[in-house]
């Protein structure tokens with residue numbers, strides 16, 4: 001390989017600033033609104049609601065905080081637990097996306113809920129509606145579903161919502177990765193009864209951190225505002241009837257987010273160009289890129305690929321390490337990631353499915369064939385039924401930074417190709 005390592009690292013996804021952010025931060029500074037109140041927050045909430053097509057947005061310190069308040073509210077609404085402590089979901093099963101970041105479901109555990117993982121569908125790499133139907137057959141009493149869009153490529157969240165409605169369950173949509181993506185022209189973040197978006201530093205737009213809770217339900221919006229600012233009652237002194245949180249967005253952070261929103265479309269266009277360059281550059285290799293479902297428009301946040309099973313060299317992973325044996329004409333995610341790293345390029349494995357995580361080993365996992373706990377990793381023995389484990393085994397995220405140049409990306413593509421030699 002005649003390439004030399006890049007002098008400047010090629011990253012997976014980093015913040016892309018434009019200048020307006022600084023103006024809004026400076027406004028906050030000059031007017032001394034350096035707290036969790038101010039015009040930047042008001043504007044972020046207005047813009048976030050408008051761009052997602054929902055009635056209310058509540059600015060919070062992170063998407064995880066937003067998901068926590070969604071989960072807590074859902075628990076109270078469903079089970080009527082008093083809001084004087086954690087535990088709104090105590091002992092209750094919750095159906096959760098399986099191939100996602102653990103922040104999607106951590107809040108379920110904060111509230112004492114028990115995640116049940118629903119397998120991924122091959123056609124979208126998102127929660128499989130058929131597996132969700134199966135899960136409701138097995139556990140008809142479940143009343144809450146948490147669904148996350150993967151890497152900005154929407155699955156059939158419309159079908160997931162229909163299934164939830166048919167079973168009288170609430171849907172929380174974690175659109176952290178999918179801001180600006182649509183299904184049938186409708187924005188991700190507007191399908192759930194309650195939803196959340198993220199302004200974390202590597203997302204499609206960023207505030208350095210932060211998130212919003214999105215909903216059409218004014219009761220949730222009001223509760224989220226109250227709980228996120230320590231749950232003060234309306235009284236002349238600090239009066240409390242419920243447990244509170246310090247989850248409100250800072251007006252300084254909101255300045256960054258406010259400055260970023262006008263560039264969401266531009267970032268999506270850049271990410272789409274990156275995806276299409278990979279698709280073209282890798283088309284003669286035995287690989288598939290993130291699937292795009294009919295009637296969806298992704299935001300293309302992270303380009304990813306999976307290697308065809310026939311072209312996988314032997315690869316084994318334990319809880320913390322991976323080994324592989326190179327074979328001519330074949331490769332594996334570990335080899336590609338290690339090779340990219342050698343050239344100063346950042347890639348990443350696909351999210352390791354939650355049902356494979358040590359802390360959830362005893363938790364139920366439902367595939368299209370029903371309860372699969374006893375059969376986990378059965379795909380290795382043939383008869384692929386654990387779709388998440390299979391995609392994790394064969395897949396990786398490719399560097400998708402907006403600021404990567406075309407020539408840098410073409411070099412990255414050559415490095416990937418060399419792994420198949």
Ligand SMILES: *Cc1c(COP(=O)(O)O)cnc(C)c1O
Nearest residue numbers: 062063064101103104176198200
């Ligand atoms: C990034 C991410 C989150 C967490 O967002 P924060 O704003 O960092 O709390 C949650 N869910 C998914 C799917 C994510 O990718």
